[in-house]
Amino acid sequence: MTLYLAPLHGITYYNFRNCFTKHFHGIDCAITPFIAAQPKDKLNPKKLRDLFPENNTELHIIPQIMGNKPADIKETVAVLHETFGYHQFNWNIGCPMNQIVRKKRGCGVMPFPDLIEETVNEVCGKTDVRFSIKMRLGLHSPKEGLEILQRLAPYPIDFLCIHPRLGVQHYEGNVDLETFELFYQTTNHNIVYSGDINSVDFFMNLQQRFPKIENWMLGRGILQNPFLAEQIVQEYSNNTTRFIDFYHEYSQILISLKNEKAALCALKELWHYFAVLWKLNSEELKKILQMNDCHVFNNYLHKMINEAGK
Ligand SMILES: Cc1cc2nc3c(=O)[nH]c(=O)nc-3n(C[C@H](O)[C@H](O)[C@H](O)COP(=O)(O)O)c2cc1C
Structure with a gap:
């Protein structure tokens, strides 16, 4: 089994x-934000510092690319391969943000199977890299999505990372596992499942329902519970001190790199x-989100975590 850290643009x-994998275990690799x-x-x-x-050096990464011109995508892959030596690349055709979809990027590409096939043909046929796609059920x-699976069937796609929502849903409602099951049955490509894995119980239900899947992606769930991957691979030891150490180190990194604001x-x-x-309630969350001083903010949170951990 492989556990992926989801690309979360901005995070x-x-x-x-690096800081996360130093303090928490269980994640095997990451797709980068696009x-x-x-x-x-x-x-x-x-x-491209990222x-x-x-x-x-700490975590295996797969660079993610967003675009809608087959030649640009192929050239970007080729340049990054030559410059940095990466052998795997991921194409984002799942991003649902309106300003991106409007420009026929991200999930805005999904209604255009010819463009998708042309891109895959271009990259897989003309470069020496493993190419994967991160998609949704459709826009x-x-x-x-089903049409895309048919079109991709003959190509040597590395894997398909599927988030079981439509683009128009953004992140609303539940993941649509009924439709995902149809996708699961339709494709012979390796699937990386991505969506709403927020607990070990939900993960185990998915694993039981989709036994052929060996690759799972954790996104918002692992931010909500940084111990989630460890709990899934059963190497978990809950420890408030570990969270504090991580938080302290990461906030220092952010402060040293950016201005405090x-x-x-x-x-x-x-x-x-x-x-x-x-377990902050909405009032408590609102209170911290209104704070304007980084040190006051962090001191308050350190105190709160320490007290909660006692
Ligand atoms: C703030 C945010 C940023 C995201 N950025 C990206 C991105 O850059 N590339 C991408 O393919 N998906 C992106 N996603 C989608 C996630 O990778 C993931 O597929 C989605 O959040 C569902 O998984 P989750 O429920 O485990 O978070 C983003 C999602 C969020 C909430």
Whole structure:
């Protein structure tokens, strides 16, 4: 079994990945948050810090690319392969954000199976890398996803990472496991399942229902409970001190890299998830989100975690 850390744009960059895997176990590899596909002459790998091999010595990563032009995607893959030596790449056709979908990127690509087939043909046929796709059930309808599975059947896709919602749903409602089952039965490609794994119980239900799946992706669930991967692989020892050590180190990294205001912003985003672990009610969460001083914010939280851990 392989456990993937989900790409979470704005959160799971290399500093987070490194600090997280230093303090918590069980994650085997990560897909990075997306970078934009570019033609060769416009791509500047020196700016892609998140992909520098020296920044990624702790965890195996698969760079993720977003775009809708087969030639740009192929060139981006080729340049990153040559510059950084990566052998695996992932194409994001699942992002549901309106401003992205409107530009026919992310999930906006899903209604265009010709474009998808052309891209896969271009990359798999003309580069020497393993190419995977991260998708949803469709943008408007699962028919789109099923059509894509048919089209991809002859190609040597590394894996299909499937999030069982439609793009128009964003993250609302429950994951649609009935329709996902149809996808599971339709494709012979390896599947990485991604969606709502927030507890060991839900994970075990999925594992029972989809026994052929060996690859699972943890996203918001592992932010809400950083011990989740350990609980899944049964190497768990709950320890408040471990969370405090992680949080302390990561907040210091953010403060040293960004100004305090930007660090506070990034930490607040994370506390939307950590609030679940520390059982903050909406009033308590609101109170911390209103704080404007990074040190006051962190001191308050350290005190709260210490008290909760006693
Ligand atoms: C804040 C946020 C940022 C995300 N960024 C990306 C991204 O850059 N690339 C991608 O393929 N998916 C992205 N996703 C989708 C996740 O990788 C994942 O598939 C989704 O959250 C469902 O899994 P989860 O319920 O385990 O979080 C993002 C999701 C969220 C909530």
